[in-house]
Amino acid sequence: MKLLDDIRASIQHAMNGAFYRKRFAGMEIGDIKTMDDFHKIPYTDKDDLRDAYPMGLLAVPDERIVRIHSSSGTTGTPVIIPYTQKDVGDWAIMFKRCYETAGITSIDRIHITPGYGLWTAGIGFQAGAELLGAMAIPMGPGNTDKQIQMMIDMKSTVLCATSSYALLLAEEIEKRGVRDQIFLKKGVIGSERWGDKMRRRIAGELGVELYDIYGLTEIYGPGIGINCECDSAMHMWTDYFYYEIIDPKTGDLLPEGEMGELVITTLRKEGAPLIRYRTHDLTRSVPGMCACGREYPRIATLIGRSDDMVKVRGAIIYPSRVDELLSAIDGVSSEYQIMIDHLNGRDILTLFFETELQIGAPSASLEKVVENEFRQHIGIASRARAVSMGELPRSEKKSTRVFDNRY
Ligand code: ZN
Numbered sequence: 001m002k003l004l005d006d007i008r009a010s011i012q013h014a015m016n017g018a019f020y021r022k023r024f025a026g027m028e029i030g031d032i033k034t035m036d037d038f039h040k041i042p043y044t045d046k047d048d049l050r051d052a053y054p055m056g057l058l059a060v061p062d063e064r065i066v067r068i069h070s071s072s073g074t075t076g077t078p079v080i081i082p083y084t085q086k087d088v089g090d091w092a093i094m095f096k097r098c099y100e101t102a103g104i105t106s107i108d109r110i111h112i113t114p115g116y117g118l119w120t121a122g123i124g125f126q127a128g129a130e131l132l133g134a135m136a137i138p139m140g141p142g143n144t145d146k147q148i149q150m151m152i153d154m155k156s157t158v159l160c161a162t163s164s165y166a167l168l169l170a171e172e173i174e175k176r177g178v179r180d181q182i183f184l185k186k187g188v189i190g191s192e193r194w195g196d197k198m199r200r201r202i203a204g205e206l207g208v209e210l211y212d213i214y215g216l217t218e219i220y221g222p223g224i225g226i227n228c229e230c231d232s233a234m235h236m237w238t239d240y241f242y243y244e245i246i247d248p249k250t251g252d253l254l255p256e257g258e259m260g261e262l263v264i265t266t267l268r269k270e271g272a273p274l275i276r277y278r279t280h281d282l283t284r285s286v287p288g289m290c291a292c293g294r295e296y297p298r299i300a301t302l303i304g305r306s307d308d309m310v311k312v313r314g315a316i317i318y319p320s321r322v323d324e325l326l327s328a329i330d331g332v333s334s335e336y337q338i339m340i341d342h343l344n345g346r347d348i349l350t351l352f353f354e355t356e357l358q359i360g361a362p363s364a365s366l367e368k369v370v371e372n373e374f375r376q377h378i379g380i381a382s383r384a385r386a387v388s389m390g391e392l393p394r395s396e397k398k399s400t401r402v403f404d405n406r407y
């Protein structure tokens with residue numbers, strides 16, 4: 001079986017590095033005879049990679065490394081991912097495939113707002129654009145005035161951004177009344193959980209078709225999957241990696257179609273191969289063939305991170321469920337924040353949402369509606385608080401929706 005052979009070769013190669021040599025000590029490649037055997041191999045988690053700092057993952061001689069990237073942990077030691085020439089090339093090939101899947105061609109002008117530097121975002125978007133033969137406009141984040149001016153002057157046709165930055169730009173373009181000078185046709189939005197309402201707002205305000213691109217620094221970077229014109233599910237480039245969906249609590253492999261955590265094993269990575277790496281992204285695999293005819297398997301839009309799931313008074317809350325619930329209420333915008341506090345022996349959940357209504361009496365009745373809907377759909381009481389449009393922070397990176405102040 002080709003997949004199993006590829007997996008075994010990748011494990012064997014990974015054991016050239018100090019980290020996996022130690023982790024898999026005593027294991028023989030010959031012991032992995034079936035996919036079931038493979039599925040018994042321990043997972044690799046981000047915390048494990050911190051132990052490998054700085055170069056414990058390195059599976060080739062030093063001189064073959066042409067670049068490093070790093071993913072910042074929320075706390076403590078970063079993770080260093082070394083890339084060979086082939087890794088950098090493979091990543092660009094996958095990224096080019098993403099652009100092509102989104103119908104982007106060499107005549108497009110690709111406006112890149114994700115950051116450049118140690119993290120993988122900006123440079124991945126750029127390498128893919130150049131390989132495609134399109135024109136990259138390497139803006140990086142920030143300086144909204146300059147972003148919009150360049151977008152107008154360079155006639156950018158594709159915007160690459162996080163969903164919250166795309167929303168901010170859409171709002172600024174609207175505010176300045178320059179929409180008729182904007183040439184954007186498509187938005188390639190870096191994978192993060194985002195609700196339908198936000199998607200509709202960005203698409204509507206910018207007048208673009210939106211594509212969801214997936215990836216993470218540990219596995220190349222963004223560009224390892226994207227949705228096509230037929231559906232919101234993302235095709236995954238499984239000629240470069242193998243993925244599984246597991247129960248984040250028990251670690252058990254889940255049947256096709258069930259929601260769980262995405263786990264990835266690289267098949268061709270030279271510099272820093274990863275075996276059964278836990279992404280902490282929550283999704284499900286989408287069964288069946290896509291109407292577009294591409295045979296690459298698909299995962300559904302991310303519904304959040306397994307570490308964002310919060311439990312309040314016995315109810316499990318995924319940010320995506322809050323997105324859904326708010327998007328059904330008239331007068332509530334797509335921006336919200338949840339604060340969880342522990343006061344007088346009790347967990348209190350406060351939900352801040354933006355509205356165009358005047359704050360005071362007009363917004364107070366909307367707060368009641370939100371509280372009722374929240375109780376009905378999530379199963380617990382909340383305090384809803386309306387704030388004016390633009391009051392909640394927009395972020396150039398992934399936005400944080402839930403602030404848990406209990407611990
Ligand atoms: Zn498709």
